[in-house]
Amino acid sequence: MSAAQFDRIALIGIGLIGSSIARGVREKGLAKDIVISTRSLETLKRAEELQLGDHYTPSAAEAVKDADLVIVSVPVGASESVAKQIAAHLKPGAIVTDVGSTKASVIAQMAPHLPSHVHFIPGHPLAGTEKSGPDAGFADLFKGRWCIFTPLPDTDPKALARLVAFWEALGSKTDQMEPEHHDKVLAIVSHLPHIIAYNIVGTADDLAAVTESEVIKYSASGFRDFTRLAASDPTMWRDICLHNKDAILEMLARFSEDLASLQRSIRWGEGDKLFELFSRTRTVRRSIIDAGQDVDVPDFGRHSLDKKA
Numbered sequence: 001m002s003a004a005q006f007d008r009i010a011l012i013g014i015g016l017i018g019s020s021i022a023r024g025v026r027e028k029g030l031a032k033d034i035v036i037s038t039r040s041l042e043t044l045k046r047a048e049e050l051q052l053g054d055h056y057t058p059s060a061a062e063a064v065k066d067a068d069l070v071i072v073s074v075p076v077g078a079s080e081s082v083a084k085q086i087a088a089h090l091k092p093g094a095i096v097t098d099v100g101s102t103k104a105s106v107i108a109q110m111a112p113h114l115p116s117h118v119h120f121i122p123g124h125p126l127a128g129t130e131k132s133g134p135d136a137g138f139a140d141l142f143k144g145r146w147c148i149f150t151p152l153p154d155t156d157p158k159a160l161a162r163l164v165a166f167w168e169a170l171g172s173k174t175d176q177m178e179p180e181h182h183d184k185v186l187a188i189v190s191h192l193p194h195i196i197a198y199n200i201v202g203t204a205d206d207l208a209a210v211t212e213s214e215v216i217k218y219s220a221s222g223f224r225d226f227t228r229l230a231a232s233d234p235t236m237w238r239d240i241c242l243h244n245k246d247a248i249l250e251m252l253a254r255f256s257e258d259l260a261s262l263q264r265s266i267r268w269g270e271g272d273k274l275f276e277l278f279s280r281t282r283t284v285r286r287s288i289i290d291a292g293q294d295v296d297v298p299d300f301g302r303h304s305l306d307k308k309a
């Protein structure tokens with residue numbers, strides 16, 4: 001058995017991320033046994049129909065018994081509830097991890113409840129789409145994408161190395177950072193873009209009453225790209241906003257200031273300033289492409305609008 005392989009993996013939550021992990025684990029042969037648990041019986045039934053695992057139970061406590069690796073893939077606001085349910089049933093020596101989009105809050109919710117005889121290692125795959133649920137997942141979701149770990153100070157290096165090997169076997173590149181740093185970085189690169197998308201699509205929807213259906217009829221690709229982000233799961237994004245509040249508010253304050261400056265340049269016809277900003281931002285896109293980070297475009301770009309949600 002390689003470092004990336006486990007006898008029994010328990011997946012708590014089987015939506016886009018949990019089901020992508022299940023599919024990847026199967027494809028790469030990373031577990032002898034996959035146990036799936038989720039709160040909704042309907043979702044659990046669907047996971048079984050899709051044959052994502054070997055065992056299915058609505059009880060998270062039941063699912064983690066004898067599991068060597070437990071992966072919690074639920075909206076971040078449900079983390080404490082899951083930790084409380086599984087705590088007394090975890091196998092000594094098991095690795096417990098999560099995939100939540102915020103890290104300081106997940107640690108604060110889970111760590112106090114988990115027994116000292118397990119290895120709790122928070123994680124976050126920077127890979128996803130606007131879709132949710134067990135049908136939305138696919139084994140290649142993590143290929144070439146970062147998975148960030150925010151280990152606690154006393155984390156066992158061997159357990160961390162096994163979890164790193166596991167995510168790398170799923171195709172991820174891996175990195176580590178402090179949870180607070182993670183939350184600030186993600187606030188600007190992921191959370192703010194989604195909030196801006198929700199806002200602009202909401203504004204356009206309000207205006208639609210005035211302009212009737214012109215918003216849909218004439219929607220250009222720029223607006224269509226925003227609608228993809230704004231179609232993301234409402235529960236997941238409500239929880240991210242509530243659980244990364246400070247970092248998001250800090251970035252929003254900065255964003256609002258810069259937007260006011262842009263507004264002023266437009267009002268006063270400051271073409272040089274507009275040109276300077278637009279030239280600077282163009283180089284950001286180019287550097288992302290040059291760094292080979294542009295893997296999203298073919299799969300999740302505007303074509304995704306044409307696929308079934």
Ligand SMILES: NC(=O)C1=CN([C@@H]2O[C@H](COP(=O)(O)OP(=O)(O)OC[C@H]3O[C@@H](n4cnc5c(N)ncnc54)[C@H](O)[C@@H]3O)[C@@H](O)[C@H]2O)C=CC1
Pocket residue numbers: 012013014015016017018037038039040043073074075076078081082099100101102124125126127128129130131132133134233236240
């Ligand atoms: N969707 C995305 O693009 C990404 C999401 N994430 C994070 O991954 C986590 C899961 O997200 P998705 O898979 O996209 O969501 P999803 O909505 O597709 O699936 C969520 C799953 O959690 C279950 N669930 C909800 N509340 C529960 C509870 N209290 N107890 C047990 N199960 C519960 C649901 O039944 C469902 O199976 C979230 O924390 C999210 O922030 C991380 C990276 C990307």
Ligand SMILES: O=C(O)C(=O)Cc1ccc(O)cc1
Pocket residue numbers: 100101125126127128129130190229300
């Ligand atoms: O769909 C997109 O463009 C995303 O950005 C997906 C995503 C959503 C949340 C995360 O924490 C990580 C990735």
